[in-house]
Amino acid sequence: MLFEQILFFVAAIGALGGALGVVLLHNPFYSVLSLIAHLVSLAILFLLLRSEFLAAAQIVVYAGAIMVLFLFVLMLLNVRPEERFAGESLRFKLTALALGAVLVAQVAMVLVNSPQRPLAAGFDASSRPVARILFSPHYLYVFEATSVLILSALVGAVALARKEE
Numbered sequence: 001m002l003f004e005q006i007l008f009f010v011a012a013i014g015a016l017g018g019a020l021g022v023v024l025l026h027n028p029f030y031s032v033l034s035l036i037a038h039l040v041s042l043a044i045l046f047l048l049l050r051s052e053f054l055a056a057a058q059i060v061v062y063a064g065a066i067m068v069l070f071l072f073v074l075m076l077l078n079v080r081p082e083e084r085f086a087g088e089s090l091r092f093k094l095t096a097l098a099l100g101a102v103l104v105a106q107v108a109m110v111l112v113n114s115p116q117r118p119l120a121a122g123f124d125a126s127s128r129p130v131a132r133i134l135f136s137p138h139y140l141y142v143f144e145a146t147s148v149l150i151l152s153a154l155v156g157a158v159a160l161a162r163k164e165e
Contacts, residue, residue, distance in 0.1 A: 014041035028079045032070050039063040053127045073157045
């Protein structure tokens with residue numbers, strides 16, 4: 001019990017730290033590595049929720065395939081670290097602060113209005129029910145559209161990289 005609590009707090013801190021690293025780091029390569037750390041931390045949280053299938057999918061699909069694709073595109077495009085402008089506008093900073101406040105307010109509303117009860121005893125996140133839902137006729141088209149979108153993004157990245165040469 002104590003081990004699970006410690007693991008929860010370590011994974012939660014890792015998830016928050018990884019998410020902050022994605023936003024705050026100026027080097028895109030380090031941002032992707034922070035995103036990988038975030039996704040691995042989320043997989044640990046899924047394991048603590050006894051959802052082994054979602055944890056494995058998180059590691060294999062997101063931390064594995066998608067992040068390798070991101071790293072490949074970054075290396076292909078030879079993206080350099082972000083440069084700061086000397087005259088960054090106060091207007092942009094205030095807009096970002098206002099939008100951040102709206103996001104915090106929305107999260108607070110969800111937390112206040114959500115029922116404070118544990119997951120239902122019949123909750124099943126094993127592979128069979130998830131596959132049945134994911135590959136139903138309704139979600140199958142969304143699944144295929146996502147794969148076409150990722151493929152078109154990769155083709156666009158290659159086209160941009162070739163145009164610069």
